[in-house]
Amino acid sequence: MNKHINRLKFLSVLLTVATAGGTSALAMDRNTIGSARSTAIHDCNIEANKFSSITQLSNQFAVYGTCMTTHHQRFG
Numbered sequence: 001m002n003k004h005i006n007r008l009k010f011l012s013v014l015l016t017v018a019t020a021g022g023t024s025a026l027a028m029d030r031n032t033i034g035s036a037r038s039t040a041i042h043d044c045n046i047e048a049n050k051f052s053s054i055t056q057l058s059n060q061f062a063v064y065g066t067c068m069t070t071h072h073q074r075f076g
Contacts, residue, residue: 040071 044067051060068075 036071037073040068040073043071044068 044064047067048060048064051057051063053060065075
């Protein structure tokens, strides 16, 4: 019984310590969007929306991907 209680205490302390620091620097960096990427997404959406998403979906993806590459941004 004592081993079970000690394990529960250990897990609760571990979870408290793991979540007490908030978001890690890596996660914050991954979740933030830079102004260059934001501008690229906006510009590329405008370019891709010139094609109908119903009849020319492959063209829309190709134009968007090419535009993102031109802006030196990752597509996807």
